[in-house]
Amino acid sequence: MEIDVGNALASVASPGVSRDSLERLDERVARAHERIEAGRAEGEHGYAALELPVETDPEPIHGAVDSLEIDPEALVTVGIGGSALGAKTLVDALGSGEVETVFLDNVDPDWVSRRLANLPLERTAVNVVSRSGTTAETLANFLVVREAMEETGVDWTDRTVVTTGESGPLAELADGHDLPKLAVPDGVPGRFSALSPVGLFAPAVCGHDIEAILDGARAERETLSGSLFSCPAYAYGATTYALETRGASVNAMMPYAESLETFAEWFAQLWAESLGKDGLGQAPVRALGATDQHSQLQRYRAGPRDTLVTFVTPRERGEREIPDAGIEDLDYLSGAGLEELIDAEFEATEASLAAAGRPTVRLEIDSVDARSVGGLLYGMEAACVLAGELAGISAFDQPAVEWAKRATRGLLGGGEFAESEAVAEKTELRIGGPSGASMR
Numbered sequence: 001m002e003i004d005v006g007n008a009l010a011s012v013a014s015p016g017v018s019r020d021s022l023e024r025l026d027e028r029v030a031r032a033h034e035r036i037e038a039g040r041a042e043g044e045h046g047y048a049a050l051e052l053p054v055e056t057d058p059e060p061i062h063g064a065v066d067s068l069e070i071d072p073e074a075l076v077t078v079g080i081g082g083s084a085l086g087a088k089t090l091v092d093a094l095g096s097g098e099v100e101t102v103f104l105d106n107v108d109p110d111w112v113s114r115r116l117a118n119l120p121l122e123r124t125a126v127n128v129v130s131r132s133g134t135t136a137e138t139l140a141n142f143l144v145v146r147e148a149m150e151e152t153g154v155d156w157t158d159r160t161v162v163t164t165g166e167s168g169p170l171a172e173l174a175d176g177h178d179l180p181k182l183a184v185p186d187g188v189p190g191r192f193s194a195l196s197p198v199g200l201f202a203p204a205v206c207g208h209d210i211e212a213i214l215d216g217a218r219a220e221r222e223t224l225s226g227s228l229f230s231c232p233a234y235a236y237g238a239t240t241y242a243l244e245t246r247g248a249s250v251n252a253m254m255p256y257a258e259s260l261e262t263f264a265e266w267f268a269q270l271w272a273e274s275l276g277k278d279g280l281g282q283a284p285v286r287a288l289g290a291t292d293q294h295s296q297l298q299r300y301r302a303g304p305r306d307t308l309v310t311f312v313t314p315r316e317r318g319e320r321e322i323p324d325a326g327i328e329d330l331d332y333l334s335g336a337g338l339e340e341l342i343d344a345e346f347e348a349t350e351a352s353l354a355a356a357g358r359p360t361v362r363l364e365i366d367s368v369d370a371r372s373v374g375g376l377l378y379g380m381e382a383a384c385v386l387a388g389e390l391a392g393i394s395a396f397d398q399p400a401v402e403w404a405k406r407a408t409r410g411l412l413g414g415g416e417f418a419e420s421e422a423v424a425e426k427t428e429l430r431i432g433g434p435s436g437a438s439m440r
C-alpha cells in the first residue's frame with residue numbers, strides 16, 4: 001500500500017495539516033509506536049490483532065473446509081459486525097467463484113426468509129461465527145437456518161463449521177453436536193479479526209489463496225516503524241487524527257473499485273467502533289467511486305468543510321473496451337476502455353476536491369487481489385490503532401454498542417437491564433400514523 005497525503009496539506013486544503021505539524025506529530029507517532037510494539041510483544045488485548053499475519057495458521061482453516069461433507073454450491077455465513085464484515089469484504093473483493101455466498105448479518109425476517117428460500121439447501125454449507133458466542137442476532141439466525149435445513153431433510157451437522165471463543169453457548173453447541181470448530185484468537189476484538197479464521201474461512205471455501213492474504217498483511221506489518229514518513233499505515237492514522245483535530249469530523253471512504261464497496265462498510269465499523277469515544281471520532285461514511293461522484297460529491301466539494309475523502313484505488317484493473325457508437329459526440333469514448341474511464345473519473349474527482357481546497361488522501365494498491373487486500377485491511381487496522389493512541393482513547397472496546405445490546409436483551413425478557421427502561425422513557429411527537437392521518 002502506498003499513501004499520498006499531498007492533498008491533505010494545509011497548503012492545499014482547509015482543514016489541512018502543514019508539513020511542519022506532521023514533523024512535530026512524528027515525535028508522538030514514535031512514542032505511540034513504542035506503546036503499540038509493547039502491546040504486540042505481550043499479546044495485549046487489541047494490540048494482539050496486529051500480530052495476526054504471523055500468528056494465524058491457515059492449516060486449521062483448510063482442515064475445516066475439508067471437513068465439510070458436501071462440495072458446497074453455497075455458503076451461508078451467520079454472524080454480525082466483526083464476525084461477518086471481514087469475511088464479506090474479502091469475498092466481495094476477490095469474488096466468490098463457483099460458490100454462492102450469503103452473509104446473514106441482519107435479522108429482518110422478510111430478508112432472511114427470501115435469502116433462505118433461494119438457496120440450494122442440500123448443497124449449502126454453514127459457518128456460524130461469534131466471538132462471544134452469545135450475540136442474539138447470530139444465534140437466532142443460526143437456529144432459523146438449522147430449522148430450514150431440517151425441514152428439507154438436510155443434516156446440518158455434516159456441513160456446519162463453528163467459529164467462536166473457547167467457551168460460551170456456541171462452543172457448547174458445537175461440542176454437543178461434534179461440529180468442527182475454528183478458534184477466534186485471544187485478545188482480538190471482532191472488528192480486528194478479518195485476518196484470522198473469522199475472516200478467512202469464507203474466502204477459503206471460495207478457493208482463494210488465504211496465504212497470499214496473510215502475506216500481504218505481513219508485508220504491511222513489516223513497515224510499522226517509529227515514523228509516519230516510513231509507514232503508510234501510520235501516515236494514514238496520523239493524518240486522519242491531525243485533520244480531525246482541525247475540523248474534519250467526517251471521513252468518507254471512497255474506493256474506486258466496485259468490489260471494494262464492502263471494504264468501505266468494514267472500514268466504517270473499524271473507525272466508528274474503535275475511535276468514536278469521549279466525544280471524539282470521525283464519522284465514517286461509505287462512498288463508492290465512480291457511482292457517488294454522481295451523488296455525494298456535491299456535498300464534499302461544496303458543503304461544510306468537515307470532511308476528509310479517502311480514496312482507495314488499484315493501479316491495475318481488468319479491461320473492457322467501450323464499443324464505437326458511431327455518434328460524433330461520443331467519439332471521445334470509442335476505443336477507450338471502461339478502465340480508462342474510471343481512472344480518469346478518479347483523477348478528476350481528486351483534482352476537483354483539491355481545487356476547492358477540500359482534503360483528500362489517496363491509498364494506492366497494486367490491484368484488487370488477495371495480497372493487496374490483505375495489506376489494505378492490515379494497514380487500516382494499524383492506522384486505527386495509531387489514531388486511537390494519538391487521541392488518547394482505548395480503541396478496543398465498544399461500551400456504547402454494548403449499551404444497546406443490553407437494552408435489547410432486557411426488552412426480550414433476557415434479564416433485568418436498566419438500559420431497557422430508556423425505551424419507555426422515549427419522548428414522542430408523532431405526526432401521521434398507520435392510517436396516514438396527519439396531525440391536526
Ligand SMILES: O=P(O)(O)OC[C@H]1O[C@H](O)[C@H](O)[C@@H](O)[C@@H]1O
Binds near residue numbers: 083130132
Ligand atoms: O462476534 P460476536 O461476539 O458475535 O460479536 C459481534 C459484534 O457484536 C457487537 O455488536 C460488537 O460491538 C461488535 O464489535 C462485534 O463484532
